[in-house]
Every structure is written in C-alpha cells, then in structure tokens.
Amino acid sequence: MYAILDIETTGGKFNEEGITEIAIYKFDGHAIVDQFISLVNPEREIQPFVVNLTGINSNMLKNAPKFYEVAKRIVEITEDCIIVAHNSSFDYRILKTEFKRLGFPFKRKTLCTVELSQQLIPDMPSYSLGKLTRSLGIPMSDRHRANGDAMATVKLFKMLLHKDLDKAIVKDAIKVEKKSSIAPNLKDIIDNLPSDTGVYYIHNADGEIIYIGKSNNIRKRIVQHFTGTNSKSKKIQRLVNTVTYEKTGSELAALLKESAEIKTHKPIFNRALRRTIFTHALYQYTDSNGYINLEIDKSNRQETPIITFSTRLSAKNFLFKAVDQFELCQKLTGLYTTKSGCFKYDVKECEGACINEEPVAAYNQRVKQLIDKYSYQNKDMLIIDRGRTIEEKTVFLIENGIFKGMGYFDLNHQINNRAILSSIITPMENNRDTQHIIQNYMRRNKRLKIVDLK
Structure with missing residues (x-):
C-alpha cells in the first residue's frame, strides 16, 4: 500500500518551514482507496516567492486547521504504507519535522518518483514534475498546489x-507491510x-x-487455483501469502506480459520458459514457374x-x-496433392495457377495480400486495443x-508522435513467442485497430 503525497510549505530556513497545504492519496497499486486534502495554518509567515508560486497566502489560511489538528488523520492514512512523493526526501523531512515539534516520532519507508523515473525512464530532458x-x-x-x-x-x-518489469517496487512493498496486514487466509x-x-x-x-498467470477474470482464475486438487494447486495453497496483480485491459497485453515475466522471474510453479508455445508455421517459397x-x-x-x-x-x-x-x-498451398489441376480448378473455383494457366503476377498479388494481412514483417505500425479504463487505450509498437x-x-493524446511514443512505451523483448502471440491475436481479433506509421 502506498501513500502518495505532496506538500506545499511556507519556504524559509532549513527545518523552519511550515506546511501550508497537504494532499495524500492512499493507493493500492491499482486505484485510490482513500484521500486527505487540506490547507494547513502554518502559524508563520509565507515567503513572497512561495505566494507567487502557489497562490496560497496568509489570508487563505486564517481559518485552516493547524498541523496538530490534522496530524492524527495523516498518521492513520499513511499507516502501513510506503510514502511516495516527487523528491520524497523533501516532503518526508517536512513531515518528520512537524511531528517532531509535536513530540511524535513519525517513521515511514519512502519512494522517490524522481529517482524511480531516472531508473525506469532514462534520458528524459527534465525530471521536474511539470516537465516530466x-x-x-x-x-x-x-501545478504547485498539493492536490x-x-x-x-x-x-x-x-x-x-x-x-x-523486475517488480522490485511491488516486492519491496510486500516486505514492508506488517504480517497482520497480509490476508490471513x-x-x-x-x-x-x-x-x-x-x-x-x-x-x-x-x-x-x-x-x-494471465486471465480475463483474475478473481475467477485465483479461485480455481485455491480450490484445485492437483499437486501444483495444493503446493500453491500451502505457500501463498498474497496475490498481487496488474490490470492490463487488453488480453494481448496480458498474454505478452505473462510470457515475458515468466522468462524474467522463472517462478518455481511455472513451466520452464514455455518454449512449446507454438509448434507449426506457415512458410513461403517461389517455385520454378515463379508462383509463390x-x-x-x-x-x-x-x-x-x-x-x-x-x-x-x-x-x-x-x-x-x-x-x-x-x-x-x-495445390500451391499444399492442401491438395496432384500432378495436374487441383480440385478447385476442376469445379472452376481456381484460375489455373496449378497448371500454369493464371498469370504469375496476378496470382502472386493475392498471395502477397494474405502475407501482408497476417504478417507484420518489415512493417512500422501500432496495434491499438482496449485499455484499463474507458478513457484509455493500450498501444503496441512495431x-x-x-x-x-x-x-x-x-x-x-496524439500517439503517432514518435517522441511521445518512445516515452510511454515500456520496452519488451522481441522473440518468437511474442511474434506468435501477436500474430495469433491479430488473426483472432478482426476488429483490432492497426495504425501504419509513416
């Protein structure tokens, strides 16, 4: 569980600042489950440059609660949480200072989204919150208001x-949470x-x-694990302590992430790298007469x-x-073995490529249409699928x-801008499994939106 917050202060000498506004969102990794937003009377003057920056002045704070009046709510909403902030060392220091003035030792683990962004989204021109x-x-x-x-x-x-992709943030959170906060059964x-x-x-x-695992209904699939009677299910039931998840919206996203993360994490109860995800393929070659x-x-x-x-x-x-x-x-697709015309030619449904009657260029053009539709070889394109919410879409870059x-x-958002695309895309490995997953999904989902990049 995370307490994502931002604090506005009076400015001034180090460790003498006072809080003028605070906003805290309790976040379970998927959705906001609680929130606290309030102006705070700092009982001291606000620096003029801060007034210009935030728009918060002393008149606005005359009737606002003092810190000791909101301290209990802050303790409650951040309990058993990791504090997350943009430049968390500043916000955490301010909170600790305020609680120290009350004689209360405030201690939480913190995560800084500046540092995380530098690790996970390198080479950005700026890591200030507004520009990033x-x-x-x-x-x-x-901007520059706590909420x-x-x-x-x-x-x-x-x-x-x-x-x-390494799930370091989630793993860390599980270790930080008290055992009592983890589901007992x-x-x-x-x-x-x-x-x-x-x-x-x-x-x-x-x-x-x-x-x-991957599922179109995570809850239903976990119920199957927890009620299963086979050997693997029983072992999972004995060892499970908690279940985390990532909503993907798109089934294609779930399939790709499942495949990639099994390879990355190699869980003890997953089959080794799932190498047998596909067994057969469709190939092309040109015969001596020039037909594909x-x-x-x-x-x-x-x-x-x-x-x-x-x-x-x-x-x-x-x-x-x-x-x-x-x-x-x-005949030319290997579905009918004959030395003469194929069955479709006999019933006048084939133009005669099997006996060299149809012009090579005309026949090959139709074969290329098939290849172009079901293969993305040498293509620059986006696959757009449903997102995690109504306002969102998932995009796959090829x-x-x-x-x-x-x-x-x-x-x-305009996602055909290459610079924006590169920032929102999480890189994933291109391998035969991902090719198989994408091609199969494209084949099964006729209404999938495909955007050609120029």
Missing part, C-alpha cells in the same frame, strides 16, 4: 509500476481481487513470486515464418479459410517488423 508529466502525456492541473501535484504523482507512479485474498483482465503474481511470505507457394511445416526452420500456430490442425484450418478468402490454389514494447495512453 508533460513529456509523458500525463494530464496535470493546479494537483499529488494527483499527477499518482498517475506517474502508476506508469512507473507498469514499467518496473485464502478467502480474504480472493475478496481483494478484481474480475478484470490482467496478469497476477502469487507470492510466498518473503514476497518471492512463485507463480505468474505456401506450406505448413514445423516451426523450427531457420527462415522467418509468415505466421505460427499451436498445432498442425489449427494451421490447416487457417489455410483452408485463407484459400477461399484470397482465391488461392489448393518498428521494421520488430516488436518494441507496449504502453497506455489517454484517448485525447
């Missing part, structure tokens, strides 16, 4: 959690899970990930396939439909046929 959020396309209002800055920090931190764990699409992480008592032929074969060949499949049967089913859709020859990564953007 603008570069990342994060909407911001009421506006705290809300922007929430949105930034949410993006940083998404970019933290499986039912309590289930009650805190959403029925949304995403990736889930099953942790043991040390915060280590012992299983990673298609053939299904095992996916272990050196050349790049057009598209991959989990079984030979699924490959054949796809090819039968493609032959009809693109009016191709059964450059020159190579999958670069994925990210989230607001519907009002």
Whole structure:
C-alpha cells in the first residue's frame, strides 16, 4: 500500500518551514482507496516567492486547521504504507519535522518518483514534475498546489509500476507491510481481487513470486487455483501469502506480459520458459514457374515464418479459410496433392495457377495480400486495443517488423508522435513467442485497430 503525497510549505530556513497545504492519496497499486486534502495554518509567515508560486497566502489560511489538528488523520492514512512523493526526501523531512515539534516520532519507508523515473525512464530532458508529466502525456492541473501535484504523482507512479518489469517496487512493498496486514487466509485474498483482465503474481511470505498467470477474470482464475486438487494447486495453497496483480485491459497485453515475466522471474510453479508455445508455421517459397507457394511445416526452420500456430490442425484450418478468402490454389498451398489441376480448378473455383494457366503476377498479388494481412514483417505500425479504463487505450509498437514494447495512453493524446511514443512505451523483448502471440491475436481479433506509421 502506498501513500502518495505532496506538500506545499511556507519556504524559509532549513527545518523552519511550515506546511501550508497537504494532499495524500492512499493507493493500492491499482486505484485510490482513500484521500486527505487540506490547507494547513502554518502559524508563520509565507515567503513572497512561495505566494507567487502557489497562490496560497496568509489570508487563505486564517481559518485552516493547524498541523496538530490534522496530524492524527495523516498518521492513520499513511499507516502501513510506503510514502511516495516527487523528491520524497523533501516532503518526508517536512513531515518528520512537524511531528517532531509535536513530540511524535513519525517513521515511514519512502519512494522517490524522481529517482524511480531516472531508473525506469532514462534520458528524459527534465525530471521536474511539470516537465516530466508533460513529456509523458500525463494530464496535470493546479501545478504547485498539493492536490494537483499529488494527483499527477499518482498517475506517474502508476506508469512507473507498469514499467518496473523486475517488480522490485511491488516486492519491496510486500516486505514492508506488517504480517497482520497480509490476508490471513485464502478467502480474504480472493475478496481483494478484481474480475478484470490482467496478469497476477502469487507470492510466498518473503514476497518471492512463485507463480505468474494471465486471465480475463483474475478473481475467477485465483479461485480455481485455491480450490484445485492437483499437486501444483495444493503446493500453491500451502505457500501463498498474497496475490498481487496488474490490470492490463487488453488480453494481448496480458498474454505478452505473462510470457515475458515468466522468462524474467522463472517462478518455481511455472513451466520452464514455455518454449512449446507454438509448434507449426506457415512458410513461403517461389517455385520454378515463379508462383509463390505456401506450406505448413514445423516451426523450427531457420527462415522467418509468415505466421505460427499451436498445432498442425489449427494451421490447416487457417489455410483452408485463407484459400477461399484470397482465391488461392489448393495445390500451391499444399492442401491438395496432384500432378495436374487441383480440385478447385476442376469445379472452376481456381484460375489455373496449378497448371500454369493464371498469370504469375496476378496470382502472386493475392498471395502477397494474405502475407501482408497476417504478417507484420518489415512493417512500422501500432496495434491499438482496449485499455484499463474507458478513457484509455493500450498501444503496441512495431518498428521494421520488430516488436518494441507496449504502453497506455489517454484517448485525447496524439500517439503517432514518435517522441511521445518512445516515452510511454515500456520496452519488451522481441522473440518468437511474442511474434506468435501477436500474430495469433491479430488473426483472432478482426476488429483490432492497426495504425501504419509513416
């Protein structure tokens, strides 16, 4: 659990500043679960440059509560939380100073979004909150006011959690939380899970990930784990201490993250790297007459396939439909073995490429249409899918046929700008598994939005 906050102060000498405004959002890693926002009477003068910067003046604070009047609420909302702030050393120092004046030892673990941003989003021109959020396309209002800055920090931190592929932030949080705050039984764990699409992480008592999975309904899938009677389910039930999750909105995002993170974390209850995710593929070659032929074969060949499949049967089913859709020859697609015309030629549904009657260029053009539709080789494009909220979309970036990564953007944001794209995209490895996952998803989802980049 995180307490994401921002504090405005009077300015002045070091450790003599007073708080003029505070905003705290309690954040569970997915949504805001509590909040506290208040002006504070600092009982001292505000520096003129601070008044100009924040717009907060002494008249506004005459009837505001003094710090001791809001201290209890601050303790309660930050209890068992990691404090998150942009330049957290400043905000944490100010809080500790105020509590010290009350004779109360205030101690919390902190995370700094400046430092996290420098690690997870390197080479940005500036890491000030205003410039950084603008570069990342994060909407911001009421700059230099506690509520506006705290809300922007929430949105930034949410993006940083998404970019933290090693899950270092989450693992750290699990260790910090008191044991009493972790669900004491499986039912309590289930009650805190959403029925949304995403990736889930099953942790043991040390915060280590012992299983990673993907589901269109996280809660339902965890129930299956916790009620399963097979050997793996029983072991998970004995070792599980908590379950964390990441909503992805898009099923494609969940599939890609699941595959990548199993390889990264190698949980003890996941199959080793899931190397057998596909077994067969569709390849192309040009025969002696110049016609492009298609053939299904095992996916272990050196050349790049057009598209991959989990079984030979699924490959054949796809090819039968493609032959009809693109009016191709059964013989030249390996579906009909003959030394003469194919069956479709006999029933006048084939133009005769099988017996060299159809012009090579005309036939090959239709084959290339199939290849262009189902392969993204050498393409620069975006795949856009549903996001985690109504106002959001997920974007997947492919450059020159190579999958670069994925990210989230607001519907009002212009994502075809390369500079903005590079900042919101979380890099992911391009490998045969990701190619298979993307191609299969594109094949199954006819209404998926594809944007060509120029």
